[in-house]
Amino acid sequence: MNVLIADVGGKNAEFVAHALLEYGDRKQLGCKMNRMRIAGESGSIITHLRFGENICSPTVPFGEADGIISFDILEAARTKHFLCPKGILLVNDKKIETGFARGATYPNGLKSEMLQEINGVYFIDGDALAQAEDSLSAAMLGAFTRLLGLDKPTMLEIIVQTSNSNQIAAFERGYLFLK
Amino acid sequence: MKELMMTYEAIARGAYESGVRVFSADPSYKKFIESKFSGYDIKPDWAVNEKVALEIAIGGAVCGARAMVCLKHNGLNLAADPLFSSAYTGINGGLVIVVIDDVGVHVSQTEQDSRYYARSAHIPMLEPSDSAEAKEYVKLAFELSERYDVPVIIRITSRLMASGSTVETEERKVAEVPSEEIAASKYAMLPSNALVRSRIVEERDFEIAEYVNGLTINRVEHAKGKIGVICSGIVYQYVKEALPKADIFKIGTIYPLPIRAIRAFASKVNQLFVVEELEPFIEMQLKAAGIKCNGKDFIPMHGELSVSKLREKFNHIPRPEPEKLPVRIPSDAVKKSTVAKVLEKLGVTVNGDTDAFSLGAGTVVSTLLCTGASIGMAQGFNRAKDNARNNVALIGGSAFLHSGISALAGSMMNKDGITVVIVDDLTDTPVKLDEVCKALGIEEVDVVDAEDGAALESAVEKGLKSRGTSVIIAGGRK
Incomplete structure (x- = not known):
């Protein structure tokens, strides 16, 4: 299984990566990963996670990601070419505005392009599902767990052991949101 | 015990297990490395610049301690002066220099290829391909360093540094500090001493060049394919995944190259490719040794390689061109x-x-x-x-x-x-x-x-x- 996490800054990516790595460990899956941060604390951060035996490259080849979880629309567009034909692209329906090089602005029309191009794309209002500032990543992970068909009891056990009550509730809401 | 470690963590672990007593780096590594040493009973020295960092490590090694220094490629430029001299003086305790080349220009000003420093300074260089190898190569580097009385460089790239895989941890072994006399004839690089040492450096180069042919980190992986590929570092991982049918010669010692072993490998394959990022460092040495191969006529000389790029080059599998989107800035x-x-x-x-x-x-x-x-x-x-x-x-x-x-x-x-x-x-x-x-x-x-x-x-x-x-x-x- 190949997964990408696309984030701005990296706090949400850290939460999701930690949970997925722990999941892989409990399922006794081999793992390789890569996490490149561009432009410091406010920049794009793309995390590659690869689970299974005999994995070589720590980065996912183009067109081979089973799932991408993105916390921003632009970052989803930046990583969409990694998705495999039947892959899942879960996007927090939000524009995270930061500065862009050479005076560029946040592009328009990315969401409609992705909806047109990709069968397995899902835009969700992560903040509404989270209901608390620290729970966006947990809510998104809940939805991602369901979409990817991961073993919910194992993932929930991890969340219960590592997260607060807001995050546990957000995980459950995320899981139930996309049926 | 097995655990997932990023490559920089594995290098820190390798330093710990090797009994490193002196560690130095410029402060930009503080956030990466300091926490990794916190439980290891090693107090890092944060030097004002990389030249000073290397001098601290050399000082520690000359006194008999195992020492490590961690630098970026452009930091090694600043540290080149003590680097070249330390190849002449040799060391006492082992000295390992970790250099990170920024292939793809992710965090620095240039896409420099530091492998040339190894050749120019006559210093062995190892290149691991994942976290587990990074830890093991640190230990091997200390053994080589002490066996041949020479600093050893471990070269990684930004991509490898930010990658992680499973590492098996072992106990720390602290070597006894040898009581070698700090002889001026060896450690004071006055011209008269340097002339004598330059001959020793040359002889040492030949000895190590022969020795590396038998090292298991330079190995052949047969797949009985029609083509042979020579590669090292993280590129080895890309080659293995993109070209599962190729015969592979995986190089662990970038300098000196195991030329005799490579020549034997080359004689058994129909066509030989050198797949390397940046400059044709391996390719030119093979060609100088009369080994026919393809390299930069096939593989670009700038930017990172990847599984997708190699599939495009070797198997003509189209690679989607990522959309050009605005780049975020700090x-x-x-x-x-x-x-x-x-x-x-x-x-x-x-x-x-x-x-x-x-x-x-x-x-x-x-x-x-x-x-x-x-x-x-x-x-x-x-x-x-x-x-x-x-x-x-x-x-x-x-x-x-x-x-x-x-x-x-x-x-x-x-x-x-x-x-x-x-x-x-x-x-x-x-x-x-x-x-x-x-x-x-x-x-x-x-x-x-x-x-x-x-x-x-x-x-x-x-x-x-x-x-x-x-x-x-x-x-x-x-």
Whole structure:
């Protein structure tokens, strides 16, 4: 299984990566990963996670990601070419505005392009599902767990052991949101 | 015990297990490495620059301790002076130098290939392909270092440094400190001693070149394919995944190359490819040894490789071109510090430094060459423009201590009149920048609140009108 996490800054990516790595460990899956941060604390951060035996490259080849979880629309567009034909692209329906090089602005029309191009794309209002500032990543992970068909009891056990009550509730809401 | 480690963590673990007692690096590695050593009973030295960092490590090794230093590629440029000399003097305790090449230019100014340093300085270089190898290669590097009385370089790339895989941990073994006499004939590189040592270096090179042919980190992986591929480092992982049917010669010792073993491999394959990032470092050595191969006629000389790129090159599998989307930049650079706004208002040319972005001044600099360069550049501007005094050097406190201070001392020696703005970002050192500048003989040193635009503007204007060198320290810790 190949997964990408696309984030701005990296706090949400850290939460999701930690949970997925722990999941892989409990399922006794081999793992390789890569996490490149561009432009410091406010920049794009793309995390590659690869689970299974005999994995070589720590980065996912183009067109081979089973799932991408993105916390921003632009970052989803930046990583969409990694998705495999039947892959899942879960996007927090939000524009995270930061500065862009050479005076560029946040592009328009990315969401409609992705909806047109990709069968397995899902835009969700992560903040509404989270209901608390620290729970966006947990809510998104809940939805991602369901979409990817991961073993919910194992993932929930991890969340219960590592997260607060807001995050546990957000995980459950995320899981139930996309049926 | 097995655990997932990023490559930099695995290198720290390798240092711990190898019994390293002296570790040094420039402070930019603090956030990566310090926590990794916290449980390891090793206290890292954070040097003001990479030359000093390497000198600390060499000092420790000469005294018999195992020592490690961690540098970026451009840091190794600054440390090249002690690097070349240490190859002549040799070491006593093992010395391992970790260098990180920024293939793909993710975090630095250039896409430099540090492998040439190994060849030029006659220092063995190893290149691991994942975290587990990184830890094991550190241990092997110390063995080689002590066996042949030579520093050993471990080369990784930014991509590998930010990658992680499973590592099996072992116990720490601290070697006894040998009681070797610190003989001037060996450690004082006067010309008469250096001439003698250069012959030893040459003989050692031949010995190591022969020895590496039998090392298991240089190995053949047969797939009975039609083509043979020679590769190393993270590229090996890409090749293995993209070309599962290729015969692979995986190189662990980038310098010296196991030429005899490679020649034997080359004779058994129909066509031989060298797949390497950046320069044709391996390819040119093979061609010089008369081994026919393809390389840079096939593989680009810039940017990172990947599984997808190799599939495109070898198997003609189309690679989707990622959409060109706006690149995010650090928020500080957007907000702009008060210093940046003042300099913009004054309309002066700003010779910036590598910390310009972290100072919030990334959008107002006209030049940015390398760490510490802003002051030397400002001197050059003044000379070229006959003291027109329409430019300032803008530098952070850490870059100033890194190497800007040498340029400022030089400007005083040459009686150049330049205007320097130092943004005091030194939060955890006792160094007082205003006292340092005054000690260099600079009379006009103003300490101004970094948020006080009017005071900053007035101080910079005064500096630009001055005949001598003036320094404005923005931030000025109490």
